[in-house]
Amino acid sequence: MKKVVLAYSGGLDTSCAIKWLKDKGHDVIAYIADVGQGDDFSKIKTRALKTGASKVYVEDLKREFVENYICPTLKAGAIYEGKYLLATALSRPIIAKYQVQIAHKENATAIAHGCTGKGNDQVRFEVTARLLDPSLKIIAPVRVWEFKTRDEEIDYAKKKHIPIDVTKKSPYSIDKNIYGMSIECGILEDPWVEPPEEIYQMTHSPMKAPDKPTYIEIEFEKGAPKKINGKFFSPLALLAKLNEVGGKNGVGRADVIENRLVGIKSREIYEAPAGTILHIAHQELEALVLDRETLHYKQSIAQKYAEMVYYGLWETPLKKQLDCHIAKTQERVTGTIRLKLYKGNCIPVGRKSPFSLYREELATYGKKDVFDQKLAEGFIKIWGMPY
Ligand code: ARG
Numbered sequence: 347m348k349k350v351v352l353a354y355s356g357g358l359d360t361s362c363a364i365k366w367l368k369d370k371g372h373d374v375i376a377y378i379a380d381v382g383q384g385d386d387f388s389k390i391k392t393r394a395l396k397t398g399a400s401k402v403y404v405e406d407l408k409r410e411f412v413e414n415y416i417c418p419t420l421k422a423g424a425i426y427e428g429k430y431l432l433a434t435a436l437s438r439p440i441i442a443k444y445q446v447q448i449a450h451k452e453n454a455t456a457i458a459h460g461c462t463g464k465g466n467d468q469v470r471f472e473v474t475a476r477l478l479d480p481s482l483k484i485i486a487p488v489r490v491w492e493f494k495t496r497d498e499e500i501d502y503a504k505k506k507h508i509p510i511d512v513t514k515k516s517p518y519s520i521d522k523n524i525y526g527m528s529i530e531c532g533i534l535e536d537p538w539v540e541p542p543e544e545i546y547q548m549t550h551s552p553m554k555a556p557d558k559p560t561y562i563e564i565e566f567e568k569g570a571p572k573k574i575n576g577k578f579f580s581p582l583a584l585l586a587k588l589n590e591v592g593g594k595n596g597v598g599r600a601d602v603i604e605n606r607l608v609g610i611k612s613r614e615i616y617e618a619p620a621g622t623i624l625h626i627a628h629q630e631l632e633a634l635v636l637d638r639e640t641l642h643y644k645q646s647i648a649q650k651y652a653e654m655v656y657y658g659l660w661e662t663p664l665k666k667q668l669d670c671h672i673a674k675t676q677e678r679v680t681g682t683i684r685l686k687l688y689k690g691n692c693i694p695v696g697r698k699s700p701f702s703l704y705r706e707e708l709a710t711y712g713k714k715d716v717f718d719q720k721l722a723e724g725f726i727k728i729w730g731m732p733y
Contacts, residue, residue, distance in 0.1 A: 347373040349454035350485060353445055353471070354378050354399070356390035358510050360460035362499055363487040364397040365506045367458060374458075377403045377448050379441040381411050382524025397508050401452075405444050408524055412581045415440055415660075416525050420624050421569040421679075422672050423632070423644065424652035429602045430614075431621040432655050433526030438470035439660035445471075446478045456483035463489040466607045470658030477661040518545060524585055526598075526618030537603055537613045548589060548617040552596030552690030559688035560595055561695075564588075564627045566683075569676030571624055585620045592619025595687035607657055623692050627683040630694040635678045635701040644675055 350367055354360045354376035367374045376394035378387055391402045415436045426432055445457050457475055461468035463486070472484050493499040503510050517532030529545050543551055565573035571584055579587060592598050598619035606612055632641060647668055654665045681699025685692055707716045 347371060348456060349373045349375060349452055350456040350458050351375045351377050351445055351449045351452060351454045352399075352458040353441055353460065354390070354394055354402075355460065356385060356393055357460070358496070358499060358503065359488055361393065361397050361508050361510055362491075362493075362503055362506075363458060363460050364394060364399050365502075365508055366487050366491055367485065368398045372456070374399050375401045375403065375448065375452055375454065377405065377445055379437075379444060380404060380406045380408060381437045381441065382408045383522040393509050403448055405448075407440050407444060409580075409582055411437065411440050412524060412585055416585070416621075417570055417581060418669055418672070419651070419655060420571075420621070420628055421676050422651040422668065423625065423629060423648035424655060425625065425648070426652040426656045427602070427604055429600045430604060430616055430656075431526055431600075431618040431625065432652065433523055433616070433618055433621065434521045434528045435466065435470060435655050435658075436525065436660075437521075437523050438467055438658065439474045442471045442474035443478060446475055446482065449479070449482055454482075456485055458485040458487060460488055461486060464606075464608060464610070466656065466658070469607050470660075473658040474661050522547070524582070524589075525621055526616055529615040529617075530612065534613055534615060541601060541615050545615060546599065546617060549593045549599055549619055550596050552599075555594065555596040555689045559686045560591055561684065561686055562591060562623075563682055563684045563696075564624070565681070566628065566631055567680050569628065569672075569679040571627070585624075588620035588623050590619075592623050592687060592692070593617075595692075596690040597687055597692045598622035599690065623685065623687070626692050626694060627685060628679070630683050630697055631679055631681050631699060634697050634704060635681060635699050636675065637703065640675055644672070647671065 348371065350372045352360065352363055352367065352374055354364070364374050364376060376399035378390055380387060387404050391404060394402045419432060419436060424432065449457050459468065459471045461471060468486060475482060475484060493502060518529050518534065519531040521528040527548055533539050534541060563575050564571055572578060574584060574587055598617055598621065600616040602614050602616060603611055604614060636644070651668050654662065659665055678701040680701060681697065683694055684696035686695050707714045
């Protein structure tokens with residue numbers, strides 16, 4: 347029997363995929379990646395075995411995910427189309443990397459995933475896997491199997507005695523990890539409809555958030571967040587903490603119409619409290635410490651970086667080169683940002699850094715002014731000369 351490593355979530359699609367792959371003559375190894383989705387992994391593991399997997403791997407990828415995927419993206423300031431913090435997109439390359447490793451360990455000849463043929467995730471999984479090992483065959487059951495609708499799939503699951511959660515059958519498609527939630531389908535497919543409050547899991551409604559603002563201070567070292575209110579946190583713990591305070595204050599929701607890689611526009615709702623706070627704080631610190639041209643140049647790179655993450659190009663040469671450039675820009679990004687969280691807003695209210703380029707004696711209109719205004723006349727004449 348040909349061995350295949352399936353990226354398994356425990357949901358309907360990947361559960362049916364185990365059975366479907368077995369029926370097609372495969373020995374199926376289920377691989378569950380823990381990227382902070384908070385699922386009951388022992389339950390999912392049992393389900394995989396009951397459904398016919400010969401072996402199950404549960405890999406805790408949380409730490410590496412935060413340190414090597416989320417942090418670099420934060421330093422890059424990468425946000426897709428100005429709104430999406432890329433939580434789902436970032437998880438795919440790390441999931442694929444470990445999938446390829448398990449395939450090697452198990453001498454498997456193929457890997458499989460449960461993505462549809464309309465989404466971005468299939469691209470991210472497959473491009474990453476092929477960059478890491480082009481000899482592995484890739485199987486995408488959902489793209490090719492015979493079920494036309496979800497109901498047909500549920501019938502198949504029932505016929506084959508696949509344990510599924512019909513009770514908590516949600517009309518939404520949800521992807522979750524430590525960095526954020528992505529929610530689509532159901533009523534959200536009508537872009538005119540306001541998202542119902544019940545879909546949100548990481549954030550309270552801004553309308554129900556505390557009437558008093560929460561102030562927090564975040565300290566960065568070379569672009570990486572290290573402390574909250576003077577207390578050191580590991581990157582993973584820091585993210586969890588900010589998800590909690592941000593979520594309480596209703597910070598980090600986004601309702602987005604986005605351009606997918608496969609050519610269509612889709613509507614998705616996102617929650618990313620910690621990511622939102624960190625991007626705002628990091629950007630505020632860069633405003634203080636980076637010279638004008640570096641700052642402006644970096645903004646164009648941020649957009650490119652976001653596109654590359656979204657397009658599944660994490661393991662490519664250009665993405666790695668951008669990381670080097672960005673790391674260099676972060677040498678000065680050390681300092682503290684004070685923020686006010688209030689009813690869905692995250693507002694920087696104070697900033698300080700040993701590398702600050704702000705000079706009060708140059709900026710002031712008061713007595714301390716040392717700016718020689720007479721010099722401006724010549725500067726302006728020469729500045730405008732080419733035109
Ligand atoms: N649109 C997002 C992306 O392409 C999220 C995709 C997964 N969303 C979901 N609800 N299952 O990264």
